[in-house]
Structure formats: structure tokens, C-alpha cells
Amino acid sequence: MNDVPTKTRSTPHTPPAAPQPGDRRATDAPPAAREPLWTLFRVVLVLSALSWGGLALMAQLELYYVERERRFTRLAFSDLIALSWMVPGAVGCNVAVQVGHALRGAAGAWVAGIAAVLPFFCTMTAFAIFYDSPFIRSMASPELIDHFAVVLGSLIAITWYRQVRAVVHTRLQWLAAAGACAILLLTQRASAFVLLLAIAFMAGWIQSPTRGERLAIAFDRSDKILVPILVSLVVLFALPLPLSPQYQLALLWPRLAGAAMTLFGGGFSALPVLKTLFVAAPLGVTMRDFTLAFALSPVSPGPLLNVIPFLGYLTYGSIGAVAGTVAFFVPSGLLIILARRHLQRLEMHARFEHGMRVLRAAATSFLIVAVVHVAEHVPLRFSYVGTAVFAFVCLGRLKLPVYAVYAMVALTYAIAMFVAHR
Template sequence: MRTQRPAGGIPPPRSSPSPSATAIFGSFLRLGITAFGGPAMIAHIREMSVKRNKWLTEETFKDGVVICQSLPGATAMQMAAYVGLRARGVRGAIASYAGFGLPAFLLMLALAVFYSGSRELPLVVSLFQGLQVMVVAIVANATFHFGRDIGKKPEDLVLAGVAAALFWLGVSPFAVIVGAAIAGVFLFKDPALLPPSAKKEGDAGKVPRPIVVFMILACDGVVGLYFADRKLYLLAVIMLRIDLFAFGGGFASLPLMFHEVVNAMGWMDGKTFMDGIALGQVTPGPIVITATFVGYLVRGFCGALVATAAIFTPSFVVLVAVTPFFDRLKNTRHFSGATRGILASFVGLLFYMTIRFAVAVPWETSKILFGIAVVFALARKMNILHVVLIGSALSIVIF
């Protein structure tokens, strides 16, 4: 059977016909229902797309991992879009992205509705006292692992420390990230920071036309919000900016979101934001789905829809637009150095946020012991969903 060439996309070598966009959506919808574990979901995406359905070759999938880890956005969501892009072009990318993210959006929306109507109940108060302690432990654990993976040289640690200090002094995190990127160009001169890969058949070196249309429609939507509802417009712009700068996976978006939503706009206090992060841990999909929670509390259902669309759109557009050029881009010293500088700065931003979250918790002996137990469970590599579920049950009893 002759392999179909996906319209508006980049067909990779594969051993099966190009799937329909509907088939891609259905496969990723089923996968998205059980998409717990964040980046760990990449293994399940590989099993489905490479081993079972043979939509991609092993080499093409590995190249996708390199691309998605080097660009902004949640890695698992980006990998879903990459598989769809390679299998069926831009249509496939939209189908896989929407299918993979839809279960997380619906569940987080339901939890946000429940939270807004019941957070004053004694049982819910007890639950979220424990969840806030767990959030401190989870973010601290993420900071440690992020720093361990990134901080391989003294320069990385220096950049991380400077970023944390600047954030503490009230400097905009976006300015910190841009400064770290510029510093990275001069500090990290090794051009071979990313593994080499072969250029794929069909990598024509041009942006697919459908994504240009998609970008125009997205811009029209933002302009429409400006005239229709100024608060929704601000929410959209903030989430768009966060996603565009969130290199290093979903957790990298949290310091930026915290700054914008809590510090800059004052839409909620730190404890409420921590509650949103906690709910994000019991939903499938990336932690950045916290944007749905924020959007609902700010502007109801419309806010949840706008915030969710905005937090995922820039990284999706960047992935689709950059993929044809990535083999040439990734081996340039400037790109490699800037990316490394940005990732180092996120270690500092995560560290700052860990301290802010810890200060916000009214600590007592029971919470300290509870937090130590959570840290121990995470250090033993216990599944984070299991930690949150067990911890939630214990919170109701203890607090």
C-alpha cells in the first residue's frame, strides 16, 4: 500500500500508511485519560506511535524528544503534537494535541468548579492543608532534579543563583530569562550540546502553510478579546507569554505563572495558587493545566477556556514552525548557549518559588512530619499520583 503524504506537514519514514486525523485524535484521547506522570508519558507515547501503530520510526521519535526538550512547553504535550505532525501534518498535530490535552482540561475544570463552591467546608480545608504541604515537597523535588540535570558546571549554578536573587528582588522573570539567554551565548561556547540526528525526508526548511493560517486566526482571537472582554484579553496575553518563555517542561511555567497571577495581577493569593498546583497533580496531563484552574477562578468557564487555549498555543506553534529547521538550528552555538542559559535560570526561579510556597504554609509539628514523609516518598521514586492520593486521604484524618 502506498503511504499517503500528509497535507501541510513533514512525512517521516514509516512502515504503515498515514493515519487519519480522527484516528490520531482517538488514540491520543485514550492515552490522555491515563496521562499521569508528566514526562514519563513519553514512554507510553512511544509505545503507541512507534511500536503498536508504527506511525513513526524509532529514529524519528528520538529526534522528536530532542526537539521537544529544546523548545518551550510541556514535553509530553509537545511530543503528542510532534507525533501527529510527523504522521499527518498540521492536521495530525492539532488532532493529537487536542486529544491528549482534553481529558486533563475537563477534569481540571470540574475540580475548579468543585473548589470554588466548597473550599470553605471543614473537610476541604483539612484536605488542602495537606495538599499545600505536598506542593512544597513536590516543587522542591522538581527543583532538585531540574538543578541536578542542568547544573553540570559552575556557570550553570551561578546563573541559577543570580536568577533566584533577581526574582527575589522583584525583577520580572521574563527579563531574567532574556538576560540568562544572552549570558548563555557568551558563557557556553560548546556547540555540541545536543545529540546529532539525520535530516529527515521531507524536511523542506519552510513553515507549513496551515500553521501560518492558524497563527493569523489566533492573533485575530486575541484582538477580538481586547474589544469583547478586557480581563479575558489580559488573561490570554499573560498565558501566551508564559508558555512562550517556559523552556524545560511544564514545571518551568509555574514560577512565571506565579509571578503574573499572584504578584503582578493579584488575581489570587499564594495559597490559592498552591491549591491549583495540587489539583494539577491529580489530573492527567502536564502540571501547566493549572492554567485552567486559574482561568476559571478569574473569569469562570470562559476564563478557563481562554487560559487553557493560550497556555498551549505558543509552544504548539513554535514546535510546528521550527521542526523543519531544527537540524540546522540545534547545532549552532548561539542556540545551544541561549537554551542552556534559559534552563539554568529556571533552576533559580523554581528555587525561589519553593521558598515562597514554604513561607506561605503555617508550619506546625504535624505538617513538618507530613512534609518529611512526602519528601521521602518522592525520593524513593514513588509515583507522584499515588503520593498525592495517599497524602490527600491522610490529610483529611490528620488536619
């Protein structure tokens, strides 16, 4: 059965068929039968609360709005997913924002975005609030955190392998991935993250086999205000400013918003970037706290970027959890709507797409650097090697959920401690 809606021939007695919600013609405006905002909020909230990971949220949204409600065709929904991968940020949240925009315009985008973020915001903030409780502290024992870090590193390594197989194919893409990896292993400056992505995109643009093609995009008044703001945030993040502790604290949220504009390829790519921002003396977040945040991430619903409320709370309390979440997720939500309005031109521009392919290949280096960061903080012991082998088998071969692997590792550790203290 063809998912593309057929077009009714216009006659004196048969008016033309109205655009359907999933029709490509309706991507720039809300559909005629508009989704109630409360219904949209409730559906996305429940789906997000039941989704562990951004890919799971995308699958749940597709199942509900394509299979069950028939609000989108498969072709139209695949466009939403493709655009979400092209834009930085949490992919699952980007898809939710686009669904809301397609069903109810700007108001729907805000409602769906808030509903997608709220479940993991509440969960991770609760983890941070009870961080000093005996339960969390028992989970945060240094040796158990090291075992969790090994599982985390194994998961990131598997994700890196799969991403490389999916997005790195040509010689230029391999050069971009290898070169970016080598540079990021030598320097951890925020400017390096931004410059690498910019250089990779320009290399793909210049080396594109298609020549003489112009990218003509007409920005409206709001776009002309939004684009300079987003660019200035990226520049603020990238500049190696000699910041005093006072200014480093004051500029944390604008720099976090700029960092969000550089994260392609999923949540694990955020680890080295967020480490640069949060693991700093004025903020009081230690490497142990940072590792625990990512270890708790799979236990909470939402994408792996759900660590933001946790880190924000450790920095500034409840205000920090809210400010960090807003700073990180709102800019990428605005950018995805900006890109959505110009989707057709972007899809048809071969040089732009070629540049994005090379950029995505370079972004895989963030994952391998994250593995190195995890490995260098774990002692080389036989028990940790055993945990790594166990994690690779469970996650790579058996495809077990990561929270189940964490649970088995924690149970094994608890049994070992009990036996050792008898």
C-alpha cells in the same frame, strides 16, 4: 538491532525505498501511509487520559508509536523529545503535537494537540465547577491545603534537585542558575522572568567555544507572520505596564500567551509566573485558590500545567477555562512546529545549543523560587515538618505516585480530625 532504517540501493529493477515515518528524511512532511485523523485523535486522547504528568505521556506515545506500531524509529522519536525540551511549554503536549505533525501534517498537529489537552481540560474544569461543593470544600480546608502545599513544595524541591543534576554542569551554568535564583527571590516582576532567560541565552551564545558560525534560517511567509506575533506576546507579558483593573482583565489572555513562551523546564517552573498573572485583586483568585489548583493538579491526568483551565474558570467561568487553555497551549504548539521545520539547522548549530544549555540552567531557578513561595505561606509547625519528611521519603526514596501521597496525607488528616472531635 539498529533502529536506523537502512537505505535500499537503487537499480533498474529496485526503486529507492520510500522514507519511513520515523526516518529523519520524513520529519518535514507527512509519511506516505498517512494516519487517519480519527485514529490519531482517539489514540492520543486515550494515552493522555491515562498519563499523569508530561513524562508519562511521552512514555506512552513512545510505547505505542515506536514499540507497537513502528511508526517512528527510536532515533527519530528521540529528536522529537529533544526539540520539545528546547521549546517552552508542556513537554508532553509538545511531543504529541510533533507526532501529529509527522503523521498528518498541520491537521494532525491540531488534532493531536487537542486530544492531548482535552482529558485534563475536562477534569480540571469539572474540579473548578464543583469548587463550592461540600466535597471540594472539605478538601479545601485551610489546614489540609497547607499539608497539600507541603507535599507540593517537597515534590518541587525533588524536581529541582533532579533538574540541577541533569542540566547544570559547567561554571557558567552554575553562575546562571545561582544568579537567576537570587534575582527572582528579590523581584517577582514579569519582566525579570523574560530578561533572565534572554540574558542567560545570550551569555551561553557569547561564551560558546565555537566561533564564526552563522545561524541561517529562511522563514516562509507564514513564519514571518507568526514570529512577530509570538515576540509581541512575550513583550506584552514582560512590560511593567501600569494597568488599571479593567485593562488587566482585558489583557489577561494575551499576557498568559506571552508567559507560556517563557516557561522552560516543566510545569513547576510555571508556579511563580502564573502567580504573577492570576493572584491579583481584579481577578479574584486568592493564594489559597492558587495553591489548591496545584494541589489538585497531580490528581488529574496531563502535565502539571493542567492548572490553566482551573484558574481560567475561577476568573471568567467556562469561557475563561477555554480562553486560558487556548491562550496557553496554542502558542507553544505553533512554536514547536516552527522549530520542527528548522530542526536540522538548530541541531547542527553549536552556539545555539550552548545558549540553550545555559538558558535551561537558569530556568531551574523558577523551581526553587516556587518552593520558597509555597514555604512562606505555610506556618512552621511540627505537623507540617512531619508531612514534609513523609513526602520526601515517599516521593524521593520510594518513588510513589504523588496522588497516592496526597491520598495518604488526606486520610491521615481525616483520621486526626475525627479523633480530635470525638
